[in-house]
Amino acid sequence: MTRERDVLKTLLIKEELEVLENLKKKLLSEEQFTEEVSKVLANALKRAQKKDSKLDIVLAKPIQDGVTKTFSENKQSIIDSLLPIMGQLIRKTVTNSIKQFVADINRTLELGFSAKALKWRWQSYKTGIPFAEIVFEKTIRYQVNEIFIIDNETGLLVQHVGKEETLKDKNAMSAMLTAIKDFVGDSLQSTDSGLMSADFGDSQILIATGPKVYLAMIVKGSPSERLKELNQKLIEEIHSNFSDSLLDTNNFQSIDGIEDFLRPYLVTKNITEEKKSINWVPWIIGLLLIISGLSYLAYKRHTEFNQAQNIVNSTPGLYLQELKKSGDGFVAKGLLDPDADVSQLKENNIQLETKPFISLDEEIIDLRINNILKPYSKVNYNLDHKTLSLTGYLPNDSYKSIFDRLNKVTGINSIRNTTKPDFSMEVEEFLLNYNNLEGVSYNIEPDKLTLNGSTKLATHNKLITDLKQQFPEVTIEDSQLDISDSTEKIISQIEKDSVVISDESESHSSELLSVIEQIKTLINRFPNSQITIIGESDCQGLNSDRFSQQRADSIKALLIENMIEESHLRTSITPCENFNNDVDDSKKIVRFKTYIEQ
Amino acid sequence: MKIAKKVCLIGRFAVGKTSLVRQYIENQFSEKYKTTVGVSISTKVIDIDDHSISMILWDIAGFEQEGHYKHYLRGTQGIIWVLDGTEPESFDIFEKVSIPDLDSIPAICLVNKCDLKDQWRLNEDSLQKIRQYVSTIHYSSAKTGENVEDSFNELAKKLLGQ
Ligand SMILES: Nc1nc2c(ncn2[C@@H]2O[C@H](COP(=O)(O)OP(=O)(O)O)[C@@H](O)[C@H]2O)c(=O)[nH]1
Numbered sequence: 001m002t003r004e005r006d007v008l009k010t011l012l013i014k015e016e017l018e019v020l021e022n023l024k025k026k027l028l029s030e031e032q033f034t035e036e037v038s039k040v041l042a043n044a045l046k047r048a049q050k051k052d053s054k055l056d057i058v059l060a061k062p063i064q065d066g067v068t069k070t071f072s073e074n075k076q077s078i079i080d081s082l083l084p085i086m087g088q089l090i091r092k093t094v095t096n097s098i099k100q101f102v103a104d105i106n107r108t109l110e111l112g113f114s115a116k117a118l119k120w121r122w123q124s125y126k127t128g129i130p131f132a133e134i135v136f137e138k139t140i141r142y143q144v145n146e147i148f149i150i151d152n153e154t155g156l157l158v159q160h161v162g163k164e165e166t167l168k169d170k171n172a173m174s175a176m177l178t179a180i181k182d183f184v185g186d187s188l189q190s191t192d193s194g195l196m197s198a199d200f201g202d203s204q205i206l207i208a209t210g211p212k213v214y215l216a217m218i219v220k221g222s223p224s225e226r227l228k229e230l231n232q233k234l235i236e237e238i239h240s241n242f243s244d245s246l247l248d249t250n251n252f253q254s255i256d257g258i259e260d261f262l263r264p265y266l267v268t269k270n271i272t273e274e275k276k277s278i279n280w281v282p283w284i285i286g287l288l289l290i291i292s293g294l295s296y297l298a299y300k301r302h303t304e305f306n307q308a309q310n311i312v313n314s315t316p317g318l319y320l321q322e323l324k325k326s327g328d329g330f331v332a333k334g335l336l337d338p339d340a341d342v343s344q345l346k347e348n349n350i351q352l353e354t355k356p357f358i359s360l361d362e363e364i365i366d367l368r369i370n371n372i373l374k375p376y377s378k379v380n381y382n383l384d385h386k387t388l389s390l391t392g393y394l395p396n397d398s399y400k401s402i403f404d405r406l407n408k409v410t411g412i413n414s415i416r417n418t419t420k421p422d423f424s425m426e427v428e429e430f431l432l433n434y435n436n437l438e439g440v441s442y443n444i445e446p447d448k449l450t451l452n453g454s455t456k457l458a459t460h461n462k463l464i465t466d467l468k469q470q471f472p473e474v475t476i477e478d479s480q481l482d483i484s485d486s487t488e489k490i491i492s493q494i495e496k497d498s499v500v501i502s503d504e505s506e507s508h509s510s511e512l513l514s515v516i517e518q519i520k521t522l523i524n525r526f527p528n529s530q531i532t533i534i535g536e537s538d539c540q541g542l543n544s545d546r547f548s549q550q551r552a553d554s555i556k557a558l559l560i561e562n563m564i565e566e567s568h569l570r571t572s573i574t575p576c577e578n579f580n581n582d583v584d585d586s587k588k589i590v591r592f593k594t595y596i597e598q
Numbered sequence: 599m600k601i602a603k604k605v606c607l608i609g610r611f612a613v614g615k616t617s618l619v620r621q622y623i624e625n626q627f628s629e630k631y632k633t634t635v636g637v638s639i640s641t642k643v644i645d646i647d648d649h650s651i652s653m654i655l656w657d658i659a660g661f662e663q664e665g666h667y668k669h670y671l672r673g674t675q676g677i678i679w680v681l682d683g684t685e686p687e688s689f690d691i692f693e694k695v696s697i698p699d700l701d702s703i704p705a706i707c708l709v710n711k712c713d714l715k716d717q718w719r720l721n722e723d724s725l726q727k728i729r730q731y732v733s734t735i736h737y738s739s740a741k742t743g744e745n746v747e748d749s750f751n752e753l754a755k756k757l758l759g760q
């Protein structure tokens with residue numbers, strides 16, 4: 001490769017030297033210079049073609065035409081028109097040696113330009129702007145004659161500064177520019193993030209668009225790329241410095257400070273005096289290679305740039321004003337909503353230099369709502385035409401604060417709320433700390449509590465009272481909760497068939513003892529209860545009814561003995577209707593009947 | 599105080615929008631762009647009391663195509679509806695063109711070509727309909743100049759909130 005490079009270099013310089021000597025004399029104007037360069041280019045390429053036969057097919061005509069045509073225009077157009085073919089050329093021929101070439105050329109240029117070039121080189125080193133770009137910048141001539149700041153929406157003039165007051169009707173000019181800009185519209189803006197330019201008589205109009213106003217700069221000559229970048233910065237600064245004043249159209253054309261702010265940008269840039277002393281040899285080689293180099297870099301950057309731009313543009317809440325290469329990544333400048341998700345940008349090595357703003361992108365509004373509602377799994381929401389609909393449940397204790405926050409979200413016009421408060425957390429906490437839940441299990445829903453298991457009546461009553469007092473809004477479902485000592489249960493135990501077998505013995509069955517306990521509980525619960533003790537017999541013999549009465553009396557005595565007050569007790573018998581001769585002990589029983597008065 | 603206001607003329611093809619502006623203003627700005635872009639801009643400065651108001655008149659062509667004129671109506675601060683009194687079809691413009699916040703924008707309606715008395719087709723019914731959209735209605739003629747200057751000046755006053 002080094003050899004190939006050296007050969008190409010020798011070819012370029014040695015063969016063209018004589019030709020260039022003549023050229024130097026002939027060069028009287030830029031046009032002529034351009035003419036000549038086109039011939040040199042053709043020659044150089046012809047020689048390169050001997051090494052690679054494809055080269056001339058790809059290059060010969062387009063290069064001649066392209067360079068000649070765009071030479072006197074700005075750098076961007078040269079790159080643009082050469083880009084499609086240059087990409088191929090470079091890959092095929094000089095890819096590997098291009099960097100070395102540029103280094104050589106830079107050295108040559110330095111020698112050729114002497115002091116001035118050294119100064120530029122220093123500037124390039126200090127600012128990080130490529131040396132080649134500085135060369136272009138310093139040798140391009142233009143004049144900024146007028147600057148308009150115009151309201152995007154109404155097309156009304158916000159401020160105008162001009163070199164001389166040449167323009168008759170600035171108001172009409174602003175409106176017309178806006179109309180043209182709107183007409184040209186999306187096609188231009190999408191390619192260049194709000195930067196565009198158009199010819200205007202013998203001048204050019206450069207346009208840089210911001211969120212509220214845009215800038216139109218009327219420039220005579222060939223404005224540099226740097227000037228366009230500057231314009232983008234300028235429009236950003238106008239937005240941040242004068243944002244309040246820009247809101248009311250009545251302020252327009254009388255905003256304090258804006259004129260002084262703009263005036264310094266009316267400038268005239270001349271080609272440097274070094275022109276005469278330029279040594280053309282390195283210039284020609286230099287230009288050739290700068291073009292190649294820039295084209296190649298631009299080609300490479302173009303793809304990366306597009307990719308980065310796509311990522312940035314697909315990030316909701318980010319309003320891009322400028323995207324720039326920085327190191328091996330990019331820097332995106334513009335406005336960023338604090339809620340925007342920029343993780344994708346970080347992954348793709350795109351740094352942010354943004355000012356905060358509030359975006360009204362649906363996606364961002366959604367994100368804001370989501371941030372607030374994320375912790376609450378039982379709520380569903382839907383955002384439609386800036387109306388937020390909420391269904392489901394939200395925790396009772398943060399209910400109000402959630403709505404306070406939602407009401408502050410920018411971009412929601414109204415909230416349709418059909419949610420209900422969710423008490424489950426509070427109910428659960430309450431039950432966990434409740435000291436008597438004996439036998440009770442439960443199931444908690446947002447606004448309903450279901451109790452199961454089996455417990456005592458007293459425990460049940462207390463629990464229900466406490467719950468109702470604490471959570472009046474919660475439905476309590478306790479039909480599945482078994483009350484082990486309910487009144488019905490006690491009564492049925494007492495009245496159970498043939499409770500006591502009466503055998504007149506002194507020891508009493510455990511069954512009887514349990515009945516006594518039940519009767520006590522019942523009387524305790526209903527102090528006016530009456531218990532009738534009914535004696536029965538097997539009706540064997542004529543004294544049967546008397547025996548029945550004796551059985552009832554003896555049990556009554558037993559109950560009184562067991563601390564049951566007499567006033568609660570009565571006795572009776574089930575009289576015999578027929579008498580028989582069969583002894584049947586199982587019919588000698590006492591039954592209990594209860595009467596409760598609540 | 600010096601202020602500028604954007605005013606759009608809205609009306610069907612050939613009702614006389616351009617003629618009205620030409621009648622009102624002698625110096626027309628940049629007819630050249632009109633054919634490509636479909637808008638012609640004129641300005642008129644009017645002094646009312648201590649105020650000087652610049653009316654930026656947007657004479658837009660092509661109200662037959664929504665995609666075309668919509669951009670241009672953005673942010674308008676005053677409206678001149680133009681109808682052709684001899685052409686009933688031109689009375690429908692209100693239904694065809696929708697403008698957000700219409701009620702808050704000062705507006706007048708000119709029923710133009712009032713010099714053509716024998717072809718006049720505006721009846722009470724139509725007038726009634728027009729009144730639903732705009733309260734100030736004048737009959738004008740771009741040909742004779744009748745009611746042109748007065749009407750434009752009246753809108754200027756409305757724009758100043760007078
Ligand atoms: N008789 C008469 N003709 C008019 C009047 N205004 C406009 N015209 C004519 O109507 C036609 C259309 O006018 P023009 O201003 O181009 O309408 P535009 O499409 O609304 O701009 C032209 O031939 C004008 O000469 C008017 O007040 N009276």
Ligand SMILES: [Mg+2]
Nearest residue numbers: 615616617659
């Ligand atoms: Mg017209």
